[in-house]
Amino acid sequence: MNSPAPVIALRNLARSFEQGGVRIDVLRGVNLQIAPGEIVALLGPSGSGKSTLLQAVGLLEGGFSGQIQLAGTEASDLDAAGRTTLRREHLGFVYQFHHLLPDFNARENVVLPQLLLGVSRRDAETRANELLGALGLEHRLDHRPSQLSGGEQQRVAVARALANKPKLVLADEPTGNLDEKTADRVLSEFLELVRGQGSSALVATHNERLAARMDRVVRLHEGRIA
Numbered sequence: 197m198n199s200p201a202p203v204i205a206l207r208n209l210a211r212s213f214e215q216g217g218v219r220i221d222v223l224r225g226v227n228l229q230i231a232p233g234e235i236v237a238l239l240g241p242s243g244s245g246k247s248t249l250l251q252a253v254g255l256l257e258g259g260f261s262g263q264i265q266l267a268g269t270e271a272s273d274l275d276a277a278g279r280t281t282l283r284r285e286h287l288g289f290v291y292q293f294h295h296l297l298p299d300f301n302a303r304e305n306v307v308l309p310q311l312l313l314g315v316s317r318r319d320a321e322t323r324a325n326e327l328l329g330a331l332g333l334e335h336r337l338d339h340r341p342s343q344l345s346g347g348e349q350q351r352v353a354v355a356r357a358l359a360n361k362p363k364l365v366l367a368d369e370p371t372g373n374l375d376e377k378t379a380d381r382v383l384s385e386f387l388e389l390v391r392g393q394g395s396s397a398l399v400a401t402h403n404e405r406l407a408a409r410m411d412r413v414v415r416l417h418e419g420r421i422a
């Protein structure tokens with residue numbers, strides 16, 4: 197039987213930066229495929245290029261060479277509007293710092309990305325309530341980010357990332373800002389929800405212990421996946 201088409205396929209992805217006349221080759225030909233439902237940890241020391249790789253896969257930045265195929269579509273064939281549509285339909289993001297909209301409450305932060313995809317407000321609110329409830333935040337729906345603890349803020353960020361059932365969740369040190377116990381719990385909840393809805397995930401971390409809880413670990417070394 198053929199294996200299912202990968203959710204994401206990177207071929208020979210490269211990115212350099214130039215600073216003060218010096219060129220740094222951060223990514224030097226990354227090849228990676230992630231299968232549907234697979235959760236992959238991206239390990240590497242500080243400065244190894246994990247965030248740069250996630251930015252490329254997130255179709256957020258230009259300046260890359262190589263190929264990024266997301267859900268069967270080659271990103272470099274699309275213009276900016278096409279990449280935005282592809283991103284909204286298939287990707288969810290969790291960052292180290294929550295990046296929630298400060299003037300909106302927890303529920304609205306989870307509702308808004310759904311409205312952008314054309315989901316009705318009623319359905320979007322139902323989904324937000326479900327997700328936030330699963331994360332133990334049923335009593336925090338009307339709180340704004342500044343009225344939440346760090347762990348609660350990250351849980352809302354997780355709910356927002358999963359709201360549209362993305363094919364791939366990109367997470368950049370999603371628990372890096374939390375104490376160890378809270379980080380463990382939020383990661384467990386994140387993994388359970390991602391697995392439950394059959395999404396894939398690529399999670400950048402320098403924490404070996406957290407990485408070991410995912411389906412596969414890949415390491416960035418000298419600009420390539422070792």
Ligand SMILES: Nc1ncnc2c1ncn2[C@@H]1O[C@H](COP(=O)(O)OP(=O)(O)OP(=O)(O)O)[C@@H](O)[C@H]1O
Pocket residue numbers: 213214215220222240241242243244245246247248249402
């Ligand atoms: N916009 C930029 N301009 C110049 N250099 C950059 C830029 N963005 C990243 N870099 C360099 O690229 C390298 C990789 O950075 P990146 O943030 O991807 O690493 P990382 O593995 O995510 O690190 P960390 O674990 O500390 O977050 C670093 O040396 C960084 O200084």
